[in-house]
Amino acid sequence: EVQVVESGGGLVQPGGSLRLSCAASGFTFSDHYMDWVRQAPGKGLEWVGRSRNKANGYTTEYAASVKGRFTISRDDSQNSLYLQMNSLKTEDTAVYYCARSAGTMTYFECWGQGTLVTVSS
């Protein structure tokens, strides 16, 4: 079964840091682009960023709202994706989803259940 499971969410103070993890199973992780998408409470979906696969040099892209503060990395040997979040703001409070891209790499065919990050003093 294709599956991704996020972990690492929690409560953090403004200005703090947090690292999220996404564990993948049931597919060849190294073949796929992997993305992070977030959803603030009661709000819509917001694309956060992506990690391309090995064939595309593991390059990354970020939304303007997180660029310079968030870093996406991956460890294909561990079938894992990471999101390092620094200089956190209250507006970063959201459920963070890990998602697997497919086909044209412009859509997400597999989503995790999400992990909640709360930035508050």
Added chain:
Amino acid sequence: QSALTQPASVSGSPGQSITISCTGGSSDLARFNYVSWYQQHPGKAPRLMIYDVNSRPSGVSSRFSGSKSGYTASLTISGLQAEDEADYYCSSYTDNATLVFGGGTKLTVL
């Protein structure tokens, strides 16, 4: 990158058809045929319903269809059923090699 524009809400009665619009710009939706649609029930993860404008993943009902013309994409649901009540989001690839979502549309089945 600005979010794509969707109506906040739409409604329809069981058996009817509804259409949800999604409007973008020249750097995203109008430029690429890479529009996708997601269904999200409360407290659940999103589910892919349509990709590449009008393709349906396996397991998605043929009652769901997608189209695009110019700056606007559309999701049509025919033969509305109670379980279709959910939030729906469109998404597009952009010329910055990023992705952008719409603000979401709440579908109510009357």
